[in-house]
Amino acid sequence: MKDKFKNLPLRSGVGIVVLNKDNKIFVARRIDNPKNFWQMPQGGVDHGEDFLTAAYRELEEETNIKNVELIEELDGLLTYNLPDRLLGIIWKGKYKGQKQKWFLMRHLGEDHEINIKTKKPEFLDWKWVDLKEITELVVDFKLHVYQEVQKKVEKILINRS
Numbered sequence: 001m002k003d004k005f006k007n008l009p010l011r012s013g014v015g016i017v018v019l020n021k022d023n024k025i026f027v028a029r030r031i032d033n034p035k036n037f038w039q040m041p042q043g044g045v046d047h048g049e050d051f052l053t054a055a056y057r058e059l060e061e062e063t064n065i066k067n068v069e070l071i072e073e074l075d076g077l078l079t080y081n082l083p084d085r086l087l088g089i090i091w092k093g094k095y096k097g098q099k100q101k102w103f104l105m106r107h108l109g110e111d112h113e114i115n116i117k118t119k120k121p122e123f124l125d126w127k128w129v130d131l132k133e134i135t136e137l138v139v140d141f142k143l144h145v146y147q148e149v150q151k152k153v154e155k156i157l158i159n160r161s
Helices: 051-063 131-137 140-160
Strands: 010-019 025-030 042-044 068-073 078-081 097-107 123-129
Touching: 010 051, 010 140, 025 051, 025 131, 042 051, 051 068, 051 097, 051 123, 068 140, 078 140, 097 140, 123 131, 131 140
Parallel strands: 010 097
Antiparallel strands: 010 025, 010 042, 025 123, 068 097, 078 097
């Protein structure tokens, strides 16, 4: 990491693992990345907002998914740093990466309720995938976060079955 960015703070964010009735995971392909990378819904926490409120807001803003039940808040915060090529560009250069609180939720609605063509669209496409696939689809600098999320969700699902 370049010295001029080392002292930048981490942005507070949330991530949401959305399961369907078959325990498949919602992932979407970002508009701003020309490669075939997919991610789960995630975003920043607004000033004065708690993590769970931010998770519900981000989920609705990005996917129009409103009909969900919270299964569990994942333990701890997961962090990542932006690669050098994105430092000073993403988030107007205010942050060097993100610290995220992740939530596991179940989508109770129907697929036709999902709409990624939002007011400020972030995604080109979406699909349901197996939990084991999420680490094969993600951009490299978030891989360790997705590996940790995958382990935690797997454990939760095993304990609930």
